[in-house]
Amino acid sequence: MKILSGIAVRLTFKRGDMIFQDGDKGNGIYIVETGKIKVFKLSLDGREQILHIFGPGHTFGEVPVFQGKSFPASSMTLEPSDIIFLPRDRFVELITTTPALSMNMLADLSRRLRAFTIQIEALSLKEVPARLAAYILTLSKEQKNSTRVRLPISKAQLSNLIGTTPETISRMFKKMGDAGLIQVQTKTIDILDKEGLIELSESGRLQ
Amino acid sequence: MKILSGIAVRLTFKRGDMIFQDGDKGNGIYIVETGKIKVFKLSLDGREQILHIFGPGHTFGEVPVFQGKSFPASSMTLEPSDIIFLPRDRFVELITTTPALSMNMLADLSRRLRAFTIQIEALSLKEVPARLAAYILTLSKEQKNSTRVRLPISKAQLSNLIGTTPETISRMFKKMGDAGLIQVQTKTIDILDKEGLIELSESGRLQ
DNA sequence: TTAATACCTTGATCTGAATCAAGGGTATCA
């Protein structure tokens, strides 16, 4: 833990460390310097739904600074990570004295609202194969539209992200392989039929 | 349609009128003056998921002003409504010259992120009876903790809000009645066992 | 006030995906 500019703090975490918990009071924002974190909800019986995955440059934990004080979800590292913590007062001072910064913040929150809209649509109106196809297409876009995409998280985490179970992920990957859409390796997927994937992600049914 | 302050416009809608559609370009924000509107997503086969219901005083349609240009969802009136439209330029001018207004906007977007977090949790980690119980408890809180709550929307709309079908809503209301938790009338619900409802909303199973 | 439209309910059936079970594979950190 190293003090930056007299106020911000660098926090160093191991893989799997908790950064904050659902319901905790939030007194500042977090910025990923290195590593990767997830923001997620847990059910009483231990099932998990991932809301966001953030990497270097992303800020998170703002909601309680602007509204309602407590965190609406928990957050944990997915890899060893360095996280900058900026206390509430200093952050609010920056925001209120820098109009451009506040517009950036409004844009960032809007981006997340848009992402949540898509996630709610997927959970409510689409089935697992469509959600999985959409995720693969998103990865492809993020990775220069490559036809070989790298899975940035384990398949178990992926199941928590798209709202299903590891067993179902495994079966759907198999079906999508049988259908000639993709070819799955341990940490990589080859896209064989992008059009087919797009159709599946929009409405399609498998087989 | 009446011009306000030379720039804002009052729009008058009948029940069931479309205000904007998913994918349209957004060039300003909307404020509900009177009436009630829903913001929702449609699937290709016509199923609907409601994201928000807004009444007098609420603003909506901000996301494309701050990020990405197009609306992430559609919006329609649920009753005859008057809506104020404030063009993008005028709104951005107000926001950038009034720090308090921009903080209010950040708080409003944060409130919606919190609400979406709860909605994703509900869709992914809870079953229909728990979602329905949570909705009844929310209504009760909004209505002075009364044990007789008024349903502000039809049961068909309610099914689109909590992510199920009218048939299932009907059956679950019946089961919750049989279990002695509530008594359902056409437009009103009496809460008979608030503790039981809370337990059901958190984790419980019906029967 | 009366069509017309939307809304609500109940029953029968179907199905996507969860759960339960179990064996083998793969990383990681002490």
Add this chain to the structure above:
DNA sequence: TGATACCCTTGATTCAGATCAAGGTATTAA
């Protein structure tokens, strides 16, 4: 590097809730 915890897969079974079907009841707009 060896142990341990996690990860992945496949099969059998179960289940919550969707869909299909059909009749009755409210609202609303003309």
